[in-house]
Amino acid sequence: MLCNEFEDRLTDYLDDVLQTDVHQTFAEHALRCPLCNETLSTVKSTMQACQAAGTLDAPRDLEARILLSTMPETAMTCEDFEERLTDYLDGFLPAPLYHRWERHSILCASCTELPGEVVRSIGACYTYIGEERPIPAGLNERILLATLGSRVPEEIRAPFGSRVASWLRRWLDPIISPQLATVATMLLVAVFVLTNTVSADGSISGVYSASLRLAEQGYTAGSTGGMKKITKGLKELVNGQPATPPAAPKQDSGNGQPKQPAKPNGAAQENRRNRS
Structure with a gap:
């Protein structure tokens, strides 16, 4: 048996599928040829090492790279990643968006460290929230200078019109306010009475x-x-x-003329004269 024929039938020899006479010839050649014997030993050692080794874990970015190559439309942009960062940290992302978000955080180099930075910033804020920090020296003066143009509070005065209005309001409010309240109450009562009567x-x-x-x-x-x-x-x-219409004057049943009031008789007139 030649060496190239030995290499071609090496897999069949290891799987023990060769015929008896061919298998015997193959074994004799492996014993006589040092190169083929070394090749057979190397293959057997490699097979034993592979069988002894456990199942290898797939790389963390393997699935993300496969999906990016096969279905690029499912990838998430950096803008969407940042918009959904708060929901991800709060645990409100649905399952499809959750997996897309994680795949983007694995593949994008600029977004990989962003969640960790945000979490550390939140932790620092909670740490410092209970500590009273001292006011930096000159902070109040810098604020006054940036907003009002002066470092001395006594030099800052309101406009003349505002000062006059404040002075009048301070003097007139105690006098006018109670009277206006009384007048307004009286007007409301009058309007209520008139509209209801x-x-x-x-x-x-x-x-x-x-x-x-x-x-x-x-x-x-x-x-x-x-x-x-x-x-x-x-x-x-x-x-x-x-309104009740006035009663019409009574008419005489005889001629249809209004009935005249009865004239007083002469005796009644004489009595009135005597009394007067």
Whole structure:
């Protein structure tokens, strides 16, 4: 058997699938040829080492690289990664977004350290939140200089108009405020009473219409009877009852003329004269 033929049938020899005579010839050649014997020993040692070794863990970025090569549309951009960083840290990301987010954090070099930096910053904030830090020297003066243009608080004065308004408000507020409150209360009570008594529909326009009607009646009425009608109309507006039309003069059943009042007789007239 030649050496190249030995190498071609080496796998079949190790799997023990060769025929008996061929298997015997193969073994004799391995014993006679030092190179083939060394090759056979190396292959057997490698197979034993592979069988002894456990299952190898896949690299951490293997799945991410495979998906990036086969389905690039599922990859996440850096902007989406930063927008969903808070939800990821709070545990609110759904499963599909969670895996996409983790794959991007593995593949993107600029985003890999971002979650750790944010977590460390939050931890530092919680550490310093209970500590009272001293105010740096000159901080107040720098703030005054940057905002108002002066380091001395006494040099900062409000405008003249603001000072005058503040002075007037300080003197007039104790005097005007109670009086205005009283006047406003009286006006509210008056409006409430008028809208619930005089107004027909409970609105201010109804009060105005009622006042116009009363003014018109007062202008047209010039006698005592007219004043009585005005008074009666005002009472009807307050009570909400319609006005009662005046009774028509009674007519005589005979000729259709109004019945005249009976004249006093002579004796009655004489008695009145004597009394007077």
